[in-house]
Amino acid sequence: MKLNILRPAEGSVKTRKRVGRGAGSGLGGTSTRGHKGAKSRSGYSRKIGFEGGQMPLQRRLPKFGFKNINRVEYKAVNLDTIQALADAKNLTKVGINDLIEAGFISSNQLVKVLGNGSLTTKLDVEANAFSKSAVAAIEAVGGNAVKL
Known part of the structure; x- marks a missing residue:
């Protein structure tokens, strides 16, 4: 093997397509862009959702609904989850910080x-909101539902 004989493998190197370099190249004239139309022009970029002039889908469909800017989004935690947390950590008072540390919610x-499940021990539960069934279940075992 000699350095002056080295060549790339057959078919591994392709020559770049040089468009718009005269008729003799076979790629002159329209420079592979076809004839006329927006796509043949310089500076063309198709807008998102453009359907060739046909009324686009997002304009054919009617508008409906609205977003309530006053909506308050809560993370739901059931009573059985709170009972399991209290049993695991021997707690008598379950607050938001305990739920954050356990990984049930994030800090924000x-x-x-919610009242799904049941409590077996007397617990003081702190939360931002309670369902009626949850408050009834907490107070039934002698605990307190403290709204923050």
């Missing part, structure tokens, strides 16, 4: 306690 979320 609001908590609503």
Whole structure:
């Protein structure tokens, strides 16, 4: 093997297509852009959703609904989850910080306690909101539902 004989593998190197360099190249004239139309012109970029002049889908469909800017989004936590957390950590008072440490919610979320499941021990539960069934279940075992 000699350095002056080295060549790339057959078919691995392709020559660049040089468009618009005269008729003799076979790629002159329209420079592979076809004839006329927006796509043949310089500076063309198709707008998102453009359907060739046909009324686009997002304009054919009617508008409906609205976003309530006053909506308050809560992360739901059930009573059985709170009972499991209290049993695991021997707690008598379950607050938002306990739920954050356990990984049930993140620090910027609001908590609503729902009445799914049951409590077996007396607990003081702190949350941003409670369902009626959750408050009834907490008070039934002698605990307190503290709204923050």
